[in-house]
Amino acid sequence: KFCVTICLDSTRRVWVGSADGLYTFRNGHTEPFHAGDSLFRQNVTMVKCMPDGVVAVSTRGRGIIFIDGENIYNIREADGLSTDLCGRLVVDGKVLWVCTNNGLNKITVLKKNNKLSFEVLCLKTEHGLPSNLIYDATRYQDLLIMSTGKGLSWLNVKQFALNNYTPPVYIDAIYA
Numbered sequence: 001k002f003c004v005t006i007c008l009d010s011t012r013r014v015w016v017g018s019a020d021g022l023y024t025f026r027n028g029h030t031e032p033f034h035a036g037d038s039l040f041r042q043n044v045t046m047v048k049c050m051p052d053g054v055v056a057v058s059t060r061g062r063g064i065i066f067i068d069g070e071n072i073y074n075i076r077e078a079d080g081l082s083t084d085l086c087g088r089l090v091v092d093g094k095v096l097w098v099c100t101n102n103g104l105n106k107i108t109v110l111k112k113n114n115k116l117s118f119e120v121l122c123l124k125t126e127h128g129l130p131s132n133l134i135y136d137a138t139r140y141q142d143l144l145i146m147s148t149g150k151g152l153s154w155l156n157v158k159q160f161a162l163n164n165y166t167p168p169v170y171i172d173a174i175y176a
Helices: none
Strands: 003-008 014-018 021-026 029-032 044-049 055-059 064-068 071-075 086-092 095-100 103-112 115-123 134-140 143-148 151-156
Touching (some): 003 044, 055 086, 064 103, 071 115, 086 134, 095 134, 103 134
Antiparallel strands (some): 021 029, 044 055, 055 064, 086 095, 095 103, 103 115, 143 151
16 A cells, blocks of 8 residues: 555554555554545545544545544534645644645644534635645744745744734715
């Protein structure tokens, strides 16, 4: 199999992503993860291990899959992602940054009573990004540095907040 990404979780299980799905490797054996489930037979672009043992899987076509023990969650465009075609991932504590060809997504993963919940925020050119094409990103100190379709860009994650204020509209004059 052609492997594109690997990740070692807290139980020493190796997660393997390939063009034809998600696999695990343990004790010298590779096997499909949930072999009969089509969700895990998608093109996997990246696997990242998050705090608390959560595994995040980026796919080309099925959004982001979170695996938390026996619980599986699938976050898609219908849940607020900018697209289901997801690429590189950056783990930043309980935040997962998702690079796509349609902007940058910030997913905050919250755990309560052994259940996960998610807050999804999508950033695009209308929020100040130079391009919606985000190839990759990395965290450096307080910055998230991104490789975009129009060069490097950065975002201060400590000072970042979306401005949701809609200014009032005043009509000064009408011309006929």
